[in-house]
Amino acid sequence: MNPSSITVSRAGAVATVTLARPGVRNAFDAATIAALHAAFIELGAQAQVRVIVLAAEGPAFCAGADLNWMRAMAGYSEAENREDAMQLARMLRAVAECPKPVIARVQGDAFGGGVGLVAACDLAAAAAPARFCLSEVKLGLIPATIAPYVLRAMGARAAQRYTLTAEVFSAATAQQHGLVHEVAADAAQLDAQVQQWCAALQAASPQALAAAKRLLADVAARHVNEALLADTAERIAQARASDDGREGIAAFLQRRKPSWANT
Incomplete structure (x- = not known):
């Protein structure tokens, strides 16, 4: 793992994986994707871990792709782009298929691939000010690797609207369409909801x-x-x-x- 990309901690049977690049709004780059993939594979195999919380530092949850990473990708061949995309796809699958329940603690904005990361988790709670956006078409791209999880979470009709329009939508709208399960007024309520789910999951x-x-x-x-x-x-x-x-x-x-x- 790259310690500058994420941190991993444990309190009892609950492990917390935290995106730790607040200066770039926790955007993805190759190192972050690799670190997340490794963390979820490793934690999924640890018997002492019962629940995993996915959190983030700073005001944003995840802004999608890092700009410097995107600049580098502009010079990639088609084969290199395909392999790079596969790394993101494999990371999302590691989150979604982790044998441990995964809770997204969404304290701030989730854009692009950040929406996919939320959708790949089993449960998601968001702070009321958090905003969401499937922004790819504005960049001439499509939300391909995240689509299976976004469709599963939001349903085809809602995903169609927000994929095509790239509208920014609120946490309340995200809850309405199933992307998040609960909306919290503040950080204390957000933590209380996460703790409530952790307790429920450990009882199972x-x-x-x-x-x-x-x-x-x-x-x-x-x-x-x-x-x-x-x-x-x-x-x-x-x-x-x-x-x-x-x-x-x-x-x-x-x-x-x-x-x-x-x-």
């Missing part, structure tokens, strides 16, 4: 949370047919037979906390 089975994330990602766009019925039946059968499934049912019947709630 780690195995079940990871399986539930895979389930939601896999069935979201599928038609309800015999194959889907068989798939979902197999998943719940495996969950019931898992260690956490057996422990959870036993704890419920015995009116006690399950073992993971004590860790």
Whole structure:
């Protein structure tokens, strides 16, 4: 990891990954993308980590692509641009597919790829003054690598509007369209919401949370047919037979906390 790009800290079972380039509004460059990818792969593999919070320093959450990085890309060949884009795509997938729940703490503006980063997280809370913008078309670009996550979060119709118009929209509008789940009046309320979610997630089975994330990602766009019925039946059968499934049912019947709630 590049320590100038991000910081990683842990308090108990909650890890916090913080974008640490406030001087450039936490914009992406190659080092930041690589550091985020590495952090989410590493934290996702650590059993002692139960929840990951994605936060940022300074007034902005993430301004998208760094200008100096964009200048460098202007001289890239098509193949170099493709590989560079793949690094961003792989980082977003590492966030979205992390087996641990990921919470976005959006204290300020998220533009361009920053919107995609918020959308890739499982839960998102934003401060009321935060603004959002899918700004790519103004630069002659398209929000290609972030599109799967933006579409999943906002739905096709809202994503179509804000992708084509590049309008700046408020945290309240982001909540209306599903990009963020909660809007907080100030930093204290924002932290309180994040802490509430962290507590709720730590009360759930780690195995079940990871399986539930895979389930939601896999069935979201599928038609309800015999194959889907068989798939979902197999998943719940495996969950019931898992260690956490057996422990959870036993704890419920015995009116006690399950073992993971004590860790």
